[in-house]
Amino acid sequence: AQSVTQPDIHITVSEGASLELRCNYSYGATPYLFWYVQSPGQGLQLLLKYFSGDTLVQGIKGFEAEFKRSQSSFNLRKPSVHWSDAAEYFCAVGTGGTSYGKLTFGQGTILTVHP
Amino acid sequence: KAGVTQTPRYLIKTRGQQVTLSCSPISGHRSVSWYQQTPGQGLQFLFEYFSETQRNKGNFPGRFSGRQFSNSRSEMNVSTLELGDSALYLCASSVPSGATDTQYFGPGTRLTVL
Numbered sequence: 001a002q003s004v005t006q007p008d009i010h011i012t013v014s015e016g017a018s019l020e021l022r023c024n025y026s027y028g029a030t031p032y033l034f035w036y037v038q039s040p041g042q043g044l045q046l047l048l049k050y051f052s053g054d055t056l057v058q059g060i061k062g063f064e065a066e067f068k069r070s071q072s073s074f075n076l077r078k079p080s081v082h083w084s085d086a087a088e089y090f091c092a093v094g095t096g097g098t099s100y101g102k103l104t105f106g107q108g109t110i111l112t113v114h115p
Numbered sequence: 116k117a118g119v120t121q122t123p124r125y126l127i128k129t130r131g132q133q134v135t136l137s138c139s140p141i142s143g144h145r146s147v148s149w150y151q152q153t154p155g156q157g158l159q160f161l162f163e164y165f166s167e168t169q170r171n172k173g174n175f176p177g178r179f180s181g182r183q184f185s186n187s188r189s190e191m192n193v194s195t196l197e198l199g200d201s202a203l204y205l206c207a208s209s210v211p212s213g214a215t216d217t218q219y220f221g222p223g224t225r226l227t228v229l
Contacts, residue, residue: 034217034218036220041225042222042223043119043121043205043220043221043222043223044205044207044220045220046217046218046219046220049217090158092158094216094218099171100146100163100165100170100171100216101146101148101163101165101170101171101209101216101218102148102160102163102171102173103148103150103158103160103207103218104160105150105157105158106157107157108157108158
């Protein structure tokens with residue numbers, strides 16, 4: 001069965017600083033990878049996804065992520081964080097096939113942004 | 116295009132009661148998935164429906180059930196509510212297409228069980 005680990009429960013950065021949120025997955029084949037963001041009391045908003053092809057994917061709000069098969073990682077990055085980026089971020093893996101429609105999520109990383 | 120809508124947004128029930136939550140997918144989307152989000156267990160997959168058929172089910176007791184209608188709208192039902200069922204219930208829809216799909220989430224229904 002697939003699994004996702006987000007090693008950092010809580011990250012604090014200053015506004016304007018760079019950001020990297022870590023995500024490691026466990027799955028035997030090539031997974032379908034996603035990053036979602038959730039503001040308090042809200043649903044999940046899709047930031048970006050990786051299905052195949054270029055391992056560096058661009059998303060909304062200036063975010064990007066890089067798929068590294070050798071490290072089973074899909075880390076999320078942003079060069080300059082804005083105060084509005086404060087939220088909880090979730091990495092998720094989908095495997096398709098018989099598990100179509102099912103995403104497995106990491107525990108989430110809460111991002112705090114200091115002015 | 117309107118997003119995924121969920122009703123009601125907030126719900127308070129007492130133990131032993133049952134509850135029905137509703138989800139309207141994005142127009143043209145035919146797959147609907149449901150998730151439970153709690154502080155302790157995080158986001159957990161409940162089930163997924165496509166063309167009125169449940170295709171996948173997570174590891175939840177039989178008290179949790181769902182269905183999908185011909186217009187792709189979906190409902191989930193929880194019977195004999197327990198305190199531990201208090202959670203944010205999220206619905207997601209997708210087209211679907213190809214080997215997998217991109218799921219778009221609604222705002223959720225916050226269920227509180229007293």
